[in-house]
Amino acid sequence: MFFGGLGIFLFGLKYMSDGLTKIAGDRLRELLDRFTSNPIKGVITGIAVTVLLQSSSSTTVLTVGLVNAGFMTLRQAIGVIMGANVGTTATAFIIGIDITEYALPIIFIGTFLIFFFKNRTANNYGQVIFGFGALFLGLSIMGSGVSPLADSSVFEELTISMSDNPLLGVIIGTVFTVIVQSSTAAIGLLQQLYDTGAISLNAALPVLFGDNIGTTITAVLASIGASVAAKRAALSHVLFNLVGAVVILILLQPFTAFMVFIEDSFNLVPPMTIAVAHGSYNIANLLIQVSFIGVLATIVTKLIPGKDTEIDYKAKHLDTSFIQRAPAIALGQARTEVLRMADYAQQGLHEVNKYIKNHQRKNAEMAGRYEEAINNLDHEITSYLMQISNRSLSAENSYVHTMLLDTIRDIERIGDHFENIMELVDFQMRNKVNISEEAKEDLDEMVSLTLRTLQDAIYALEHHDLEAAKATEKQEEEIDRMERKLRRKHIERMNDGRCSGSAGVIFVDIISNLERIGDHSVNIAQAVLNEK
Numbered sequence: 001m002f003f004g005g006l007g008i009f010l011f012g013l014k015y016m017s018d019g020l021t022k023i024a025g026d027r028l029r030e031l032l033d034r035f036t037s038n039p040i041k042g043v044i045t046g047i048a049v050t051v052l053l054q055s056s057s058s059t060t061v062l063t064v065g066l067v068n069a070g071f072m073t074l075r076q077a078i079g080v081i082m083g084a085n086v087g088t089t090a091t092a093f094i095i096g097i098d099i100t101e102y103a104l105p106i107i108f109i110g111t112f113l114i115f116f117f118k119n120r121t122a123n124n125y126g127q128v129i130f131g132f133g134a135l136f137l138g139l140s141i142m143g144s145g146v147s148p149l150a151d152s153s154v155f156e157e158l159t160i161s162m163s164d165n166p167l168l169g170v171i172i173g174t175v176f177t178v179i180v181q182s183s184t185a186a187i188g189l190l191q192q193l194y195d196t197g198a199i200s201l202n203a204a205l206p207v208l209f210g211d212n213i214g215t216t217i218t219a220v221l222a223s224i225g226a227s228v229a230a231k232r233a234a235l236s237h238v239l240f241n242l243v244g245a246v247v248i249l250i251l252l253q254p255f256t257a258f259m260v261f262i263e264d265s266f267n268l269v270p271p272m273t274i275a276v277a278h279g280s281y282n283i284a285n286l287l288i289q290v291s292f293i294g295v296l297a298t299i300v301t302k303l304i305p306g307k308d309t310e311i312d313y314k315a316k317h318l319d320t321s322f323i324q325r326a327p328a329i330a331l332g333q334a335r336t337e338v339l340r341m342a343d344y345a346q347q348g349l350h351e352v353n354k355y356i357k358n359h360q361r362k363n364a365e366m367a368g369r370y371e372e373a374i375n376n377l378d379h380e381i382t383s384y385l386m387q388i389s390n391r392s393l394s395a396e397n398s399y400v401h402t403m404l405l406d407t408i409r410d411i412e413r414i415g416d417h418f419e420n421i422m423e424l425v426d427f428q429m430r431n432k433v434n435i436s437e438e439a440k441e442d443l444d445e446m447v448s449l450t451l452r453t454l455q456d457a458i459y460a461l462e463h464h465d466l467e468a469a470k471a472t473e474k475q476e477e478e479i480d481r482m483e484r485k486l487r488r489k490h491i492e493r494m495n496d497g498r499c500s501g502s503a504g505v506i507f508v509d510i511i512s513n514l515e516r517i518g519d520h521s522v523n524i525a526q527a528v529l530n531e532k
Contacts, residue, residue, distance in 0.1 A: 002145030009138030016131025046083020056088035096272035106133030173210020183215035244285035
């Protein structure tokens with residue numbers, strides 16, 4: 001009964017969290033990106049997002065992902081993580097309100113919205129409601145499963161041991177949470193054990209602190225293979241909870257006395273007592289450590305040394321005040337950002353070239369980060385240029401405005417094409433498709449030519465170099481000829497049995513994407529040649 005209940009509880013929690021994520025969509029990512037400019041805002045945002053998602057793990061994983069992508073600094077991330085620890089207490093309070101008898105009707109309402117409505121929004125809300133009901137149904141079954149432990153002499157001895165040795169309780173709480181990868185499930189079980197009388201408050205509190213430490217495993221797993229900054233963010237989560245547990249263990253006796261006083265004074269039911277203890281502990285931990293975010297950032301930077309490859313996703317030069325006062329200067333700022341965007345395209349293609357050769361996952365991740373940065377700059381620069389278009393522009397500035405918009409589109413498409421190549425290499429690796437040495441040499445030659453063409457186009461754009469622009473045109477024609485030549489060679493290899501059909505499809509798609517990158521490069525160069 002316990003394991004079945006735990007399974008239903010975890011499923012309900014995950015299903016509810018996924019539904020909430022679908023409802024919120026990209027707004028959560030935007031919320032984290034926009035409202036974390038200082039640590040206090042980061043804390044508040046972390047609380048809000050975790051309450052919305054009903055999962056601190058989801059918030060911390062999302063935060064680690066944003067740090068890895070370059071959208072968020074380490075200090076901002078630490079603030080969000082601290083806030084997530086407080087936000088996750090909301091679930092314990094919800095569990096503390098006993099609505100178990102309504103679990104099945106709630107599940108029915110959720111099911112009704114999922115199966116009898118074709119509207120996606122209704123389905124998402126149905127998913128949230130179904131997950132909410134399943135959470136309480138699983139909790140009820142878990143409670144029934146663990147209730148015999150109250151009469152177990154072995155468990156009674158373990159409880160006494162945890163009361164005498166709080167560190168044992170912390171270890172048990174940590175290990176269990178690491179196993180189920182959900183502090184909410186671990187705390188829900190603790191609430192049930194305390195409710196059935198299987199565990200005393202003295203023994204329950206250290207387990208609660210261990211649950212908080214165990215929940216950091218999700219962020220740690222999310223940081224594996226990520227950037228140095230993402231690893232530091234995950235470590236800061238671990239250290240924050242470890243320090244909190246050490247401090248509260250030192251003050252365990254007064255904290256326990258405080259909780260007994262609160263329980264008696266407000267006549268709290270046992271599950272709510274655990275919820276209040278969880279909330280009090282996390283709020284106290286936040287208040288103690290929030291002033292030391294800078295210190296924590298310094299410590300994790302020392303513990304995880306190394307220079308991270310930073311990609312600034314946000315525009316640096318788009319000052320809106322110039323749009324009204326001096327549109328020409330505003331266009332110059334937009335041009336500077338377009339050049340940054342073009343440089344990211346060049347760096348992204350360079351990483352993809354490495355990925356084709358050595359199949360190192362870090363190169364694919366870097367290429368993905370460059371592509372995301374290109375997309376973000378595309379959105380920001382286009383929005384800025386649209387604001388400039390509302391101003392009265394001279395004929396020359398009007399041409400520059402149009403040229404920049406066209407160039408942005410070409411650079412964004414280059415990002416899409418090198419992402420396509422990256423996905424083709426992923427497919428090759430997943431399906432263990434072997435490409436012949438001759439085909440690899442041909443690919444290397446064409447990628448090198450495409451890279452040179454893109455570099456010349458960017459140089460022409462940056463320096464208004466007509467010779468570089470003309471060189472780009474010639475090289476693009478060579479890319480077209482090379483693509484036709486390599487297609488013929490590929491057919492010959494297939495006919496001779498030197499290349500498989502699967503390898504051929506990947507090969508042809510890669511050179512096709514390279515040819516399209518060449519087309520977009522020459523578009524950039526032609527804009528320079530036609531500039532008045």
